[in-house]
Amino acid sequence: MSLVYRPARADDLAATDVLVVASINDLTVRHGFGRMAAASPPNFQLFSLQDDPDGLWVAEENGEILGFAWSWVCGDVWFLAQLFVDPARQGQGIGNELLERTMEHARKSGAIHKALITFTFNRVSQGLYMRHGLFPKTPIYFFNATRERVKQTLPEPPLRAIAIDSSAATMNNLAEIDLRAIGASREKHHRYLLSDPATTGVLLYAGDGPVGYGYISSNGHIGPLAVMRTDVLRDAFATMLTLAADGSAETISAFLPGTCDSALSLAIRQGMRITFPMLLMASPGYGDWMQYLPRNPGFM
Numbered sequence: 001m002s003l004v005y006r007p008a009r010a011d012d013l014a015a016t017d018v019l020v021v022a023s024i025n026d027l028t029v030r031h032g033f034g035r036m037a038a039a040s041p042p043n044f045q046l047f048s049l050q051d052d053p054d055g056l057w058v059a060e061e062n063g064e065i066l067g068f069a070w071s072w073v074c075g076d077v078w079f080l081a082q083l084f085v086d087p088a089r090q091g092q093g094i095g096n097e098l099l100e101r102t103m104e105h106a107r108k109s110g111a112i113h114k115a116l117i118t119f120t121f122n123r124v125s126q127g128l129y130m131r132h133g134l135f136p137k138t139p140i141y142f143f144n145a146t147r148e149r150v151k152q153t154l155p156e157p158p159l160r161a162i163a164i165d166s167s168a169a170t171m172n173n174l175a176e177i178d179l180r181a182i183g184a185s186r187e188k189h190h191r192y193l194l195s196d197p198a199t200t201g202v203l204l205y206a207g208d209g210p211v212g213y214g215y216i217s218s219n220g221h222i223g224p225l226a227v228m229r230t231d232v233l234r235d236a237f238a239t240m241l242t243l244a245a246d247g248s249a250e251t252i253s254a255f256l257p258g259t260c261d262s263a264l265s266l267a268i269r270q271g272m273r274i275t276f277p278m279l280l281m282a283s284p285g286y287g288d289w290m291q292y293l294p295r296n297p298g299f300m
C-alpha cells in the first residue's frame, strides 16, 4: 500500500502521541537539549477532533502512521498545534503535504491570522513555515525552577485571584481579555480547561474589575495567562507565581515570550532558568503577544 494522507480518527490519537513524543525527543537530543517530551493522554487532541475534525490529519503507510498534523481555529485565528514526521522519514515531503492539508483547514474556516510555536533550533520547520507564509515573531522561552527557589523573596500577590467558573459573566470576562490579548475569544478552550481536573484557573482582579486570567497545572506549570493591558502583566505573573509557590509541585514553569520584558525580569529574579528556546511564527501582522503567556506549543 502506498503512502496516504487522510483525516485523523479518534483511535489514531494514541499512536500519534507516540510518534510526536519520539519525533520531539529525536530533535531535542540531536541538538543537545536532552529529552523534552513524555507521553500523555491525547485529551486536547480528542477535544479538537470532536470540535472540528478538519484540522487533524495523518500520513499512513501499510497501517503505520508516519506523520501527524493538527490545527485548531478560534474566531479568525488558526493555530498549528502539532506537525510531526517520523524521524526515519523526514525530508521526503511528508511534512509539507500534511501542512498543505491543515492550511486548507485555515482557508475553509475563514481564518485571517495564522500562528504556531516551533523550536528555535529547528531550521527545517522554520524554513518550511516561511515557505507557507509564516514568519518568526518572537522567541518564547520555557523557564523553570524548583518551587523552593521561586518562593524566596516573592512579593505579596499584587492581584486578587478568584476561581474561574462556567457562568456567562465569567465567560464574557475571559472573552474580553482574550480579544485584547490575542485577538480572538477562546471560550471553548476555557471550557476544556475547566473540565481538566489537573488544572486550576483564576480571574485576576485589580480593584473591582478583572484585568486578566491565569491557569496553573498540578505539576506547577503556569499558563495560559492573559491580561487586558501590558502594564498589568508583571503583577499577573507575580500573582500566579505566588499561587504556584503555595502549591505542592516540586517545580514551577512557564512559557515566556521575548516581548514580555516585565515577566522575563521577574522570572530571572526568582531564579527561574531557560530550559528550551521556542519561537512564535505567524502570518504578517499577527502575534505581538505582549499580553499573553502560552500554556504550551499545542494549546497556545
Ligand SMILES: CC(C)(COP(=O)(O)OP(=O)(O)OC[C@H]1O[C@@H](n2cnc3c(N)ncnc32)[C@H](O)[C@@H]1OP(=O)(O)O)[C@@H](O)C(=O)NCCC(=O)NCCS
Pocket: 023, 024, 027, 082, 083, 084, 085, 086, 089, 090, 091, 092, 093, 094, 095, 096, 097, 116, 117, 118, 119, 122, 123, 124, 125, 126, 127, 128, 131
Ligand atoms: C518539521 C517537520 C514536520 C517537517 O517535515 P518533513 O517531512 O521533514 O519536511 P518536508 O520534507 O516536507 O519539507 C522540508 C522543507 O523544509 C525546508 N527546509 C529544510 N531545511 C531547511 C533549511 N536549512 N533552511 C530553510 N528551509 C529548509 C525546505 O522547504 C524543505 O523542502 P525541500 O527540501 O523540498 O526544499 C519534520 O522534519 C519534523 O517532524 N521535525 C521534528 C519535529 C518538529 O520540529 N516539528 C515541528 C514542530 S512545530
